[in-house]
Amino acid sequence: MSTSAIRSVPGLALLTAGLMGSALVLALIVVPEDADQGISQRIFYIHVPIALTAYFCFGLGAWKALLLLWRGEERHDLESYVAIHQGTIFGALTLITGSIWAKASWGRWWLWSEDQLVLFLVLFLFYCAYFMLRFSLEDGPRRARSSAVYALFGVVLIPVSFLAIRLAEDLIHPTVFTRDGPQMSGSMFATFCVAWGAVTLLAYVLYRVELAGKRLDADLRDLREALP
Amino acid sequence: MSQGQYVAAAYGVVFAFVLVYVAIIAAKLVRLQRETAELLELVRRKDAATRRDPAPVVEARSEA
């Protein structure tokens, strides 16, 4: 069906490799070390792009979900599912790298005072439930639509949860730890941008590859059914 | 663990995830290869059967 769409992917993958390589060199070697936080600040260059990319994937999943509900074309269901799958994987990576950063910077593996980490935890739980929902429903339009509605709820949940977590901090912990210090210097910002571009592109390439794989699966299944 | 080792751990985890992904795709390729071979076998058998017994042929439709 759209296996021809895979044609552009190797090129994109090569570009990703190049960008990622540059990002790694920049982040680990070239960019000057942060005076306040030391070497552990370098985790920032991989952690934040991954977090932003996870949001991007959830957004893409919600967009495809909206298309499904709006236009009713079945292919959007799989696209939404794969996007959210990617988002969840990158979300898990956000939690892991964030946790490592917390340990490196402040000596503890988890910090409830870190807004972004807590938000990701809530979202991670939410999107894991997405898969539970999908697995419990039979394949068909009802599953596609329920998943789509749930995906849309997810992106609405993001700002609402963020607000809630900010408010919750006042209840639970006074904000003792502040985030990355002042404005980034020019070279730091450039490094961050390269890293961000690389990770986003990586997610997109993985999304296309997974989508193509699942479509191939579906095509082969149709083929098998067509042969008596 | 020293600070530098934490940095390495963070980047390393990302790298590991990507590699695991590649492994999963490779496994999927193996499975797809097997399925395609099975389907090919099915078509060949059908072909042979209809050549021996020329009944009205139902052509196998393949999705484009």
Next chain:
Amino acid sequence: MTYLADVAALTRKDLRVELRAGDTLPAMLLFVLSTLVVFHFALPEGTGDDAAYGLLWVAIVFAALLGLARAWVPEQEHGVLDALVLAPSDRSAIWLGKTLATLAFLAAAQVVALPAFILFFAPLDLTAIAGVLLADIGICAVGSLMAAMASAGRSRELLLPLLVLPLAIPLIVGGVGAAISPESERYLLLLALYDGVFAVLSWASFEYVVTEHSS
């Protein structure tokens, strides 16, 4: 307006079924009371009142989950949902009817549970109660939609809490904040925002969740 008439009819149906069978409300009530007693033993000596407010919200959320499950399970078992969907009324009326009915049960359970909480643990001022009411709306609105989604699949009793709990987190923050924070208006505002956004979203998307074909 026939839409509101439909909603009223559906809500009345649920309430009447409950009055006749009379098992959901007592169960929810007993559940909340038992949970409160358990909390007394679960909280270590010298824990402040604030912790009690937190636990109150846990009790409320789980009681709501009970109520939601009970509101939807019989529909699924007897194919009532499918019949209702076939009826020539706006499907979202089903959602609204169910939400209002569940809200009624939850509020009724809280009429007993909240005084019990005040008796056992700590006082509740007006803002705290306002928080409870606002959060009730939110959880019933979202919960009804999630219950409808889950009802079509396997292991729906297990799935409903999984779907609802992450969505309930902002509600818990709002509710607890309204009870203990000096700046409770911010939390009430959060709850109102949540209710506004998610109730509208649930109302609008219910149709898509229960039908098989494109509308």
